[in-house]
Amino acid sequence: MVQFDNQYRQIKIKIVYYGPALSGKTTCLQQIHRRIDPDQKTKLYSFNTANDRTLFFDLLAFDLGRIRGYRLALQLYTVPGQVQYNATRRAVLTGTDGIVFVSDSQASERQANIESVKNMWANLEANGIDRTRVPIVYQHNKRDLPNLLSIETLNDLLNPFRAPSFPSVAVRGEGVMKGFAAITEQTLVAVAGKLGVGTSPQALDQLRLHVRAAMEPFLAAPPEIEVDSEPEREVVEPASSQAEGPLSDEDLVQEAVRANVAMTDLNTRLDQLRRQLERKVRVLAGIASFGRNLGVEQDPNAVLTRLVETAAELLEVPVASVLLVPPTGGLEEFSVRGEERDPLMGAVSDTGEPLATELAGTGDSRLIVSELQGAGDGGDRLLAAVEEAGYNSAVVVPLAGRKGLLGLLTAYGHPSKSPLGESDLQLAEVLASTASVAYTNAIAWRELQKLNEGLEAQVAARTRDLEASLAEVQRLNAELETANEELKRAYGQLAELDRVKSELTIRIADDLKGPVRSVVTAAQLLTDMAADLPERAGRYGTIISEKARELTEIMENVMQASLLAAAGKSMATRSVSIRDLLKETLAPLRERAKSRDVHVQVLIASGLETVTCAPDLFSAALRSVVKNAIDYNRKGGEAKIEVRHVDQGGTRMIAFRISDTGIGIPKDDQPRVFEAFWRGSSHPEEAGPAGAGLGLAVAKRVVESHGGTIFLESIEGEGTTVTIVLPDESA
Ligand SMILES: Nc1nc2c(ncn2[C@@H]2O[C@H](COP(=O)(O)OP(=O)(O)OP(=O)(O)O)[C@@H](O)[C@H]2O)c(=O)[nH]1
Ligand SMILES: [Mg+2]
Incomplete structure (x- = not known):
């Protein structure tokens, strides 16, 4: 029955x-x-x-x-x-x-x-x-x-x-x-x-x-x-x-047989349960190993391939596939196992869309397709497609990503086996969700790697750029150094030329001094003898005398300009006797002082013998200052030169103090007296032709290039004092 x-x-x-x-x-x-x-x-x-x-x-x-x-x-x-x-x-x-x-x-x-x-x-x-x-x-x-x-x-x-x-x-x-x-x-x-x-x-x-x-x-x-x-x-x-x-x-016998039938039935059922249990254990072990393997999988495609294989194996189905949502929308077969095409992708709906694509679009893509499900119209269409392909049932579950549906996992039941049911759906779901996470992670990992590679490439490119610029800088530096060397050499040559020129000028001017002085003296004698000479000769004598003095001034100016240029350049210093130095300085001024009726007095502190200087330069500088003291004095006035030791911040120095009893310099003019080409507003008429205004500027340059200082004190109507302080090299 x-x-x-x-x-x-x-x-x-x-x-x-x-x-x-x-x-x-x-x-x-x-x-x-x-x-x-x-x-x-x-x-x-x-x-x-x-x-x-x-x-x-x-x-x-x-x-x-x-x-x-x-x-x-x-x-x-x-x-x-x-x-x-x-x-x-x-x-x-x-x-x-x-x-x-x-x-x-x-x-x-x-x-x-x-x-x-x-x-x-x-x-x-x-x-x-x-x-x-x-x-x-x-x-x-x-x-x-x-x-x-x-x-x-x-x-x-x-x-x-x-x-x-x-x-x-x-x-x-x-x-x-x-x-x-x-x-x-x-x-x-x-x-x-x-x-x-x-x-x-x-x-x-x-x-x-x-x-x-x-x-x-x-x-x-x-x-x-x-x-x-x-x-x-x-x-x-x-x-x-x-x-x-x-x-x-x-x-009794009948009872016994019935009891044995019942017992055998139970045994059979027990046997079934045991087999089901064994299958469950196998499935669980399969899920566990699937999870373990996916945990370390870094290739997103390998994750999905493994998913298809594991689903087919654990669900014991002949056909399983992974369908993916491409960026353009719709659905694509990523991997189909056991068939050419996924049956639900092969069958199309009234709208001409594959049934699976339609399913993915509905948002409810978790379902069992089976005669036992008693589904609605849609379900019937799906079942017809599944049976048409030669299977008795199917399960479909979503592959859910963080930002939405990644795709679907499908599996199709063999007609000789029980149709896929709820427990198969759940198993498929577990596999799909495990794979979805692994897939998302693998993609994230791949993007991270790409990003890293990009960064590395950028760093490498920047490093190459930097290296190139560094090489360029080094090359430019080398060029600059060469140019510098050439410049230095040219400068050295120029300085040498300059020095030679200055020396030559000074020497010429110096050499001219003697003859000019003789001319001046001769002209003076001629003027003195004017009464004894025809009137015309006396007039010529006066002209000669004036022009000779002008010539002296011009020479003095040329020399000072040369000195200004020479000061601070390679300067040969030596220790010289202060007495000799002053004698040398004052000799050319003697005539001038006499004609101005200015008394020149020299006081050298006892024990002070020598000073270290470039004698020509320093003497000329000193002479400029003394000359001013004579020129800007009053008749019968006095120009005093005192030389002594002074203490400057604990260092022994030699001070040359040149003071006069002259007209003095107005307060407003005082700050400008050391400027080149500046001439006092009160040049006395009897001082003869005005100089080039270089005297004090030259003196300052020369003193400073000796490592010394020069400063001026003046009271209008009373006189001016100029002090030159030089290091005492003998100390
Ligand atoms: N030569 C031959 N021996 C057979 C054949 N079929 C069964 N046998 C033997 O016949 C003997 C009885 O077989 P069973 O299958 O036990 O017979 P059974 O009908 O179940 O017997 P009961 O349970 O006693 O009713 C065994 O030794 C079998 O090997 C056959 O086709 N040829
Ligand atoms: Mg028997």
Whole structure:
């Protein structure tokens, strides 16, 4: 009887392998188990006696995919063949949806086969099952042995309705899967009405196709293997340990069988749960390792590739993809695994946009596409696209970035497996959010690196620029130095020329002094003798005398200009006798003083012998000052030259103090007396031609180039005192 199990959304279908003792029923289940579940994930439960004869039943439970969202849970039972276990057989037969009668083809078993089939009819009747309607196939077994009944004979004896029959060699697996496929198809077609698929020929054909498709891989399996070793199966202790022989109370046996069925059911369920748990653990481990790997991933593309691979692996789906939102909007396939195109990108909506793009645009991109979801119109369109591509379901989750949607992760369920559901969606979400964070980080990291590289490049460029400018500066510096050197050399030459010129000028002027003085003296004599000479001669004498004096002044001016230029340039100093120096200074002025009637007095402090100076220059400077003291004096006045030691800030110096009793200098003029070419406003008429106004300026330059000082004190109408202070080098 078909059982709907709404909790797990499954339909349980019960098929019983019936037949005489030792006909090979258990062997058939072992073969089917090996074929449909080579990894032995499900278990074959057996309730055996000590010598491996079936005591209650064997049970093999497994899923046969889905129809309309319901899982088809097949349960294959065997009955114990031994005659005495009839109560158990009847109990096992309760609610069966289909039967495989396994006969023993040996002629010796003719009667046993007949007894067994009779017994089956009786037990079906006892269970209220119509034997004319229950799906049944025959498997005439042990065709490898000698002395066999023919298939026709067997069918004549056992198969009154001429149900499909298959020869088989169960120990080698031959014919077993064919019989199994046939009964599965028949049974499912028989229960089709109850499944809600209707009874229309098309619907039934569809169902047949579905079952055949599900069975195909097992039928096309590699050559069937002989059961030679002890098959893997779970041996369960019977719930009731009482053997049936002596047990007369049939109800008790039935209870025991029911209890064992329930227990086996529980075991099966437990087994399922264990497998689910194992899968969960595997998934969790997968998530953990995914997170660990992404944590260190710096390449954004590698993050997404890994996401697709991990999603396909952990969700156990054949197709998964990452779709990205490009800067221009819309959606692009970044990576599609298991297909050319992502099914939801391949299918377009009415607006001509891929369905996935439309989904991304709605802002609600977290969904399950499945028959079980009962979605609205949109959902139906999505499901149609998914089924069109050959998948039974899909999950879609968003890849969320900091600034919005980065893209979508999609996964598509294999039609032979349970459709993807809520737990798959959650798993996809965990993977997607982990990857989104890693992706965002990887992009940030890449940008940081780019920025760094840019900075480094900038620094390098600036460094190169700086180095270039530095080289330029160095080159210019070198040029400047060369130019400087040349300038220095030129300057040296010029200075030398200048010096030579000054010396030459001074010497010429000096050399001219003697002859001019003789001319002056001669002219004077001529003037003195004027009375004795013709009148014309006396007049010429006066002219000569005047012009000779003018000439003296001009020479004096030329010399002073030369001295001014020479002062401060390379100056050869030496220690000279002060007395000699003054004698030399005053000699040319003697005549002048006499003619002005000025008395010149010299006082040199005792113990003061020498002064260190450039004698020519210093003497000329001194002479300028004394000459002023004579020129700007009054008749019968006095010009006094005192030389003595003075103390200046603890240093012994030599002071030359030149004072006169002359007209003095007005206060306003005093600050300007040392300026070149400045002439006092009160040049006396009798002082003869005015000088060039260089005297005191030259004196100041000369004194200062000796490291000395010169200053002037004057009281109008009383006289002027000029003091020259020179370092005492002899100290
Ligand atoms: N030669 C041969 N031996 C077979 C074949 N099928 C089963 N056997 C052997 O027959 C014996 C009984 O097989 P089982 O599968 O235990 O028979 P069963 O129908 O389950 O027997 P019960 O549980 O006692 O009713 C075993 O030794 C099998 O190896 C076959 O096709 N050929
Ligand atoms: Mg058995």
